[in-house]
Structure formats: structure tokens, C-alpha cells
Amino acid sequence: MEWSFTPQDVVKGQVAYELADFRTDLLQEVRLNLPDLEAANQQRLFDLIYDLHYWLATGRDFNEFLGGLQLPTHVQVLLASVEAQCGANVAMLGAILQRAIMDGVESGLPLEQSLAQAADQHAREVAGRLAS
16 A cells, blocks of 8 residues: 555654554455455455454564464465565554554553553454445
């Protein structure tokens, strides 16, 4: 994905680009790259690709991500290809998550509560899933 702003702009609060925006853009990218895939499969693939982005944006290792899943080889190859190309997306998602934590701290929450609040916001957003 490409943006007219940087992850630093998001972290500093100079641009309002939130998790819902990122997820919408990522879903659109999946749909554009795999237009012949049926909508339900696009959604499943989006969910997996988003989980990979989140995993990486929270500082975890790609091989640990794969190791925690039982996926067919062709899906593992696809995810390896995504991982090799998703650095900018991961940086942007990391900035969005960092901004959410900072919003909590700036509102007066202790860091641990701000982390929990950001995690809750993330869980609610993901649970709401984008509909096809």
C-alpha cells in the first residue's frame, strides 16, 4: 500500500489514519491482487494476511507465526511472499498501534492500562471484521 504520509506522521498524530482505515486498505489490496478469488476466500486470505501483519508489527518472528499454524505448503509460500513485501505495511500498522497506546497515555492512563485499552480496541476492530 502507498500513502501520502509516513508512519511518523501517524505516531505524531499529524494524520488521522486508524486501524479501521488500514484494514480497509489492506482488504482492498488483497481484492486487487486476487480478483478471481471468490469473496469468501478473499476474506479468509485477508484475515490471515492481516494476522501476519499484526504479528510482525508487534515485534514477533515470521517463522514463529508459521510454526503456530498448520497450513498447506502453498499457503506458507504465499505468506512468505507477503512477508518479504510487507515492510511498509507493517511499519504503518506499528505506527497506528503506537498512536493508540500514546492516546491512552496522553489522556492520563498509566502505560499498562493504555496498552490494555489499545489491545481491547484492536480486538473489537478485528472481531467486527470487514464484510465483503
